[in-house]
Amino acid sequence: xxxxxxxxxxxxxxxxxxxxxxxxxxxxxxxxxxxxxxxxxxxxxxxxxxxxxxxxxxxxxxxxxxxxxxxxxxxxxxxxxxxxxxxxxxxxxxxxxxxxxxxxxxxxxxxxxxxxxxxxxxxxxxxxxxxxxxxxxxxxxxxxxxxxxxxxxxxxxxxxxxxxxxxxxxxxxxxxxxxxxxxxxxxxxxxxxxxxxxxxxxxxxxxxxxxxxxxxxxxxxxxxxxxxxxxxxxxxxxxxxxxxxxxxxxxxxxxxxxxxxxxxxxxxxxxxxxxxxxxxxxxxxxxxxxxxxxxxxxxxxxxxxxxxxxxxxxxxxxxxxxxxxxxxxxxxxxxxxxxxxxxxxxxxxxxxxxxxxxxxxxxxxxxxxxxxxxxxxxxxxxxxxxxxxxxxxxxxxxxxxxx
Numbered sequence: 001x002x003x004x005x006x007x008x009x010x011x012x013x014x015x016x017x018x019x020x021x022x023x024x025x026x027x028x029x030x031x032x033x034x035x036x037x038x039x040x041x042x043x044x045x046x047x048x049x050x051x052x053x054x055x056x057x058x059x060x061x062x063x064x065x066x067x068x069x070x071x072x073x074x075x076x077x078x079x080x081x082x083x084x085x086x087x088x089x090x091x092x093x094x095x096x097x098x099x100x101x102x103x104x105x106x107x108x109x110x111x112x113x114x115x116x117x118x119x120x121x122x123x124x125x126x127x128x129x130x131x132x133x134x135x136x137x138x139x140x141x142x143x144x145x146x147x148x149x150x151x152x153x154x155x156x157x158x159x160x161x162x163x164x165x166x167x168x169x170x171x172x173x174x175x176x177x178x179x180x181x182x183x184x185x186x187x188x189x190x191x192x193x194x195x196x197x198x199x200x201x202x203x204x205x206x207x208x209x210x211x212x213x214x215x216x217x218x219x220x221x222x223x224x225x226x227x228x229x230x231x232x233x234x235x236x237x238x239x240x241x242x243x244x245x246x247x248x249x250x251x252x253x254x255x256x257x258x259x260x261x262x263x264x265x266x267x268x269x270x271x272x273x274x275x276x277x278x279x280x281x282x283x284x285x286x287x288x289x290x291x292x293x294x295x296x297x298x299x300x301x302x303x304x305x306x307x308x309x310x311x312x313x314x315x316x317x318x319x320x321x322x323x324x325x326x327x328x329x330x331x332x333x334x335x336x337x338x339x340x341x342x343x344x345x346x347x348x349x350x351x352x353x354x355x356x357x358x359x360x361x362x363x364x365x366x367x368x369x370x371x372x373x374x375x376x377x378x379x380x381x382x383x384x385x386x387x388x389x390x391x392x393x394x395x396x397x398x399x400x401x402x403x
Contacts, residue, residue, distance in 0.1 A: 005302070006030075008038035008046045011075045011288070011311060013387070020384045020391075021254050021283060022328065027051055027316040035320075036300040039311055041073045047309035048302075053320035053340070055300050056312045061345035065291035065310060069096035072290050073309040076387075092224070092231030095239075095347060102346065105232070108222055109350055112215055118353035121157070125361045128156045133369045142376060145396040150249035151177065153362050154241045157354070161240070162233055163214030164203065175199060176241060200233040201226065240351045243286060244358050246385070246392025251279045251363055253382065253396055254330060256375050264332035265364040275332035276359045281339035282330045285391040287315035289343070314340040315391075372401040 012026035028051075030037055035052025050056045059065050069089040089096030094105035136148050143149075155173045158164075164172050178184065178192035204216060204226050211217045215236075219229055255262050264275045289312040297304045304310065318339050319327040325334075342349040349355070367373060375382065376397035383394035 005034055005036075005038050008040040010040050010042075011049060011313075013076055015386075018380055020382070020393075021250075021257075021330075023287075023313070023315045023319055027313055028319060031313075031316045031320060036302055039075070041075060041309060042077045043073055045073050045309060047073065047311065048299075048304055050310060050312045051316035051320075052300075053317040053323040053338075056314060056317035056340055057338075057344050058299065059291055059310055059312055060289070060340070060343060060347070062297070063099065063346065064294050064297050066098050066294050067096055067102070067291060067347055068098055069093075071292040071307075072096075073292075075288055075290055075309075075311040090227065090231055092228035093235055094232070095235060099346070105228075106346070106350070108219065108224070109232070112218065113350050113353060115353050118357050121354065122357055122361065124160065125153070125157060125358055126365075128153055129362050129365045133365060137369070141399040141402060143398060145252060145398045146245070146249045146393060147177075147395070149362070149366065150252075150396070151241075151245045153248065154244035154358055157358060158237055158241050161215050161354075162200075162203065162236065163207065163212045163216050168199075172199065176237070196237075197230065197234060200237070201230045204229045204233065236351065239349065240354060242390050242392075243349075244355050246285050246390055247279070247283065247355070247359060248362050248366075249396050250283050250285060250392045251359070252366065252373070252398075253375070253379075253393060254279065254283060255363075255367070256373075257379065258330050261330060261332045262367050265367055269360075271333070272360050272364055273356075274335065276356055276363070277336040277339065278330065278332050278334055279359070279363075280341035281318045281324070281336040283391065284315040284318045284339070284341045286341065286343070286349075286389070287391055288313055288389070312340075314343075370400040373398055374400065 012024040014024050016022050016025055030049070031051035035050065035055050037049050037051070039047055039049035041047055050059055069086050072086055092105065094102050097105070132149050132152050136143055139148065152173065155176060156169065159169050159172055175192060175196040179189055179196060184192070204220070207216045207220045208226070211220055216229065216233060219232065224232070264271050291310045291312065293304045293306050293308045293310065295306045318324070318341060321327050323338065324336070342352040342355070376399040382396055385392045385394060
């Protein structure tokens with residue numbers, strides 16, 4: 001007989017006080033007793049919550065669980081988004097499609113995000129990183145690490161990847177910052193997102209008229225509409241900028257709390273590779289995913305019915321002691337292979353290799369240039385993104401000793 005489960009409960013999102021890097025305590029306790037449990041959704045639906053690592057990988061890799069947006073139920077309330085059914089994802093937003101639509105888009109893009117191609121960008125990432133560190137040093141001790149470093153590095157790389165003209169880089173970055181402004185109203189954020197979408201649509205039209213040697217310039221030669229190309233650009237921007245920017249900033253913040261770990265960033269390429277994977281695992285900033293069962297599926301000794309929503313807590317899964325020894329300890333020298341920070345299965349992060357290159361370059365260079373780098377405010381005053389699909393910080397004031 002299947003083990004009886006506790007009564008359905010909403011997804012816990014409140015992180016332990018003073019520990020912005022750790023999962024909500026309730027998730028860890030639930031995972032250790034019931035890696036698959038019942039969950040109540042904001043619209044009244046009763047579905048499932050996966051917190052165990054093995055089960056999370058199984059769901060993410062099983063095509064009987066759909067990523068289609070119109071089948072999805074949001075796991076937590078979201079301002080400005082109705083609790084009821086969502087509309088289908090527009091053409092090009094392939095993360096919210098299943099095969100064959102998802103497969104078609106993925107195949108068009110996969111060859112442009114290979115390990116070899118992304119590593120070829122390392123020199124340019126190093127140049128951009130050095131330029132931002134020079135600018136930080138020029139400003140003198142006392143900057144917001146998010147504004148001065150964490151956002152500009154991936155933003156400039158996305159500019160080059162998409163082929164944003166150099167004269168528009170500043171405008172592009174201001175638009176992106178506006179969409180993530182914690183002090184802006186929903187209307188202001190919506191207007192900024194609309195303006196950003198218009199900017200990217202204009203960029204697509206410019207590539208149509210005169211193709212260039214960049215990602216969008218190459219894609220205009222494929223069988224894609226302007227709408228598809230614009231939405232692909234929006235998707236790549238959101239997936240490649242916000243995530244990496246928050247990994248850089250939150251990664252630095254985590255290292256401030258474990259300064260003995262920083263030395264691992266100067267122990268050679270293999271050590272840096274391990275360090276980046278461990279930071280990805282430990283922070284798992286894309287912390288939650290949702291799937292919908294397309295048919296009845298037996299999972300973990302329980303029957304998930306067709307139409308049931310399944311929320312995957314990647315954050316809880318990446319702290320599963322059944323997979324990682326002492327999972328709540330940040331250990332940059334551990335082998336964190338198998339973490340779910342970049343997803344798993346058909347929807348694994350397309351730009352994961354670019355993210356790795358940026359992190360491998362940016363974090364070691366930051367602490368090498370500023371060995372006395374430290375927060376300029378108490379840790380509990382850092383503005384943490386509490387209610388966001390991507391965990392991170394809104395700002396991170398830092399300082400250092402002048403030489």
